Amino acid sequence: MPELPEAENIRRALARVMTGRRIECVEIFSPAMREPLTPLATAGLEKLTFTGFRRRGRYVIADLSDGRVLLMHFGMSGVVRVESSQIPRRKHEHVFLHLDDGRVFRFECTRRFSVLKVCELPCPGSVPAELEAFGPEPLTEAFDGEYLHAVSRKRNGCVKPFLMDNRVVAGIGNIYATEILFSAGISPLRPAGDLTLRECASIAAESKRILARAIELGGSSISDFRNVDGSEGKFAQELEVYGRAGMPCGKCGSMIVSQRIGGRTSAFCPGCQK
DNA sequence: AGAGATACCTGGGAGC
């Protein structure tokens, strides 16, 4: 399921193969997604060129030559491919953008949680309005222990859903929040407001280390995720607690437990995480 | 304002 490292790999791949390409025509096969796909048909995309690809959290922002953007979110089963038009359409490929080099940008989403839509920007170079309230990118200097400590004061909720809140820090989902808290040795049940500055610094540092490593390995191919070229990410092999409930912790040997926190399954090691 | 619940959707696995 695509999180920040997966979105970053998709962004890099699309920047490599789609920058400068012109859209020739749009085909929509099944319009129902998180938001209807039908507006893409009348958005006037034909003859526009992709000028660049940015990322904000788990969203990829494709800049178009008329100043608008194509906003993409991959939900939990979104896949994009750029390949020959000769390859038959797969069952859950909902949109084709035919490009001027004869290839096709294909947007697949089995569970229909993805977003693909054209947005106006409030001003050139900015992000669509719905992304304006996002917190800092975890891989930038703005996200550090002091920031996390400051914004977590008076927050009584558990640290895990806090870390997964895009307004706190952009793009950390269930898999990486789980792994980050394990590496930082902090229980996902700890109230965010109780964290010390030192613990916040540890969370920030582990966030950067784990996300950078996952980007380097091409993401985690948990269930449905694939890269643009169809390859699988290799970070899944390095997951230490996610999906390992009932198995012994690799560090201390304690049994990894699973519990629903903030409505999400959360695995953690009671021995290592306090 | 913060926190929790819910809807959205499909495929896969468990249990009968």
Place this chain on the structure above:
DNA sequence: TGCTCCCAGGTATCTC
């Protein structure tokens, strides 16, 4: 084997 039930996930939206 085939049926039903439940779970996975991010986000918007609702209520308290």
